[in-house]
Amino acid sequence: MWMYLGLLAALFLGLHNLAKKHAVQGNETFPVLLGTVLSGFIFIAGFYLYAILYPEKALQNGFVFQNINWQHHCFIFIKSGIMASSWILAYQALKHLPITIVTPIRSAGPFFTFIGAILIYKESPNLYQWIGFFLIIFSVILYSRIGKKEGIIFKRNKWIFAIIGATFLGASSGLYDKFLIQNLTLNPQTLQFWFCFYTILILIIILSITWFPFKEKRKAFKFRWTIIAVGILLQSADYFYFKALQDPEALIMLLSAIKRSQILIAVIVGGIIFKEKNKRKKLVPLIGIMLGVFLILYS
Structure with missing residues (x-):
């Protein structure tokens, strides 16, 4: 069952990436990020309010929010710090790079998760899994060669380093999720609610320094409906992902890889919508x- 939940998470993530590309294109990045997290928080807060007003009905439908202590809050705050940093780097990179370059680089995330799963959780890969992960890394290298034809030199482009940093932080957060869900036994909705809450606080502090004081930047911001869509789609994807992690048999290395199937939507559909170059050549990697x-799923 956890594999099917992972595929559902991938579907919503693919749609989320398309909406995110539209939201940041020619727009101020930080307020877009704040808007997406805020819209996701309001979406989750609706269920939180439902659980308070109608506790019995909420319990029957599985909308239960746990009462957690200050230690749990500290652990969730750490996750918010990791993901806020990852999103800031990713949004800046997505604004300046084609989605058909950004998404495949993000697809290397399972490799970092793979290494962490071996070292931290002692998950044991087999031969097919090794081959699968090296295929993913080799394919990302092929993308770098295609990127040069679009004027994107990987060694000299700071946005490439930004998206690599975002990918590493995102993979670290994925490993941390397993600890939060399985070791601390947090349920998905509780984790999502407080994670969004603390991420909003962090982003407001950052925007208070980098965006709110500057009138020109405030005027440059354009509200788009996709900002709201990004937040709702991301929370939907996270819910299915966290539900999958609740299964004690779920392997984080495989779940992370399954989520990468989102690139079908981003590369094929995104390439058509945003009219990006070299779509056929990008099909090879x-x-x-x-x-x-x-190969990972087959193994």
């Missing part, structure tokens, strides 16, 4: 990544 994911 895309197939490599998908083959790597298949």
Whole structure:
């Protein structure tokens, strides 16, 4: 069951990436990020309010929010700090790079998760899993060669380093999620509610320094409906992802890889919508990544 939940998470993540690209294109990045997290928080807060007003009905439908102590809050705050940093880097990179370059680099995330799963959680890969992960990394290298044809030199482009940093932090957060869900036994909605709450606080502090004081930046911000869509789609994806992690048999290395199937939506549909270059050539490493994911699932 956890694999099917992972595929649902991938579906919502793929749609989330398309909406995010539209939201940040030619826009101020930080307020867009704050708007997406805020809209996601309001979405989750609706269920939180429902659980308070109608506790019995909420319990029957599985909308239970746990009472947690200050230590749990500290652990969730750490996750918020990690993901806020990852999103800031990712949003800036997405604003300046094609989605057909950004998304495949993000697809290397399972490799970092793979290493962490071995070292931290002692998950044991087999031969097919090794081959699958190296296929993913090799395919990302192929993307770098295609990126040069679009004027994107990987070694000299700071946004490439930004998206690599975002990918590493995102993978670290994925490993941390397993600890929060399985070791601390937090349920998905409780984790999502407080995670969004603390992330909003962090982003407000950052915007108070980098955006709110500057009139020109405030005027440059354009509200788009996709800002709200990004928040709701991300929370939907996270819910299915966390539900999958609740299964004690779930392997974080495989779940992380399954989520990468979102790139089908981002590269194929996104390439058509945003009219990006070299779509056919990008299908070659895309197939490599998908083959790597298949080998992991097959194993």
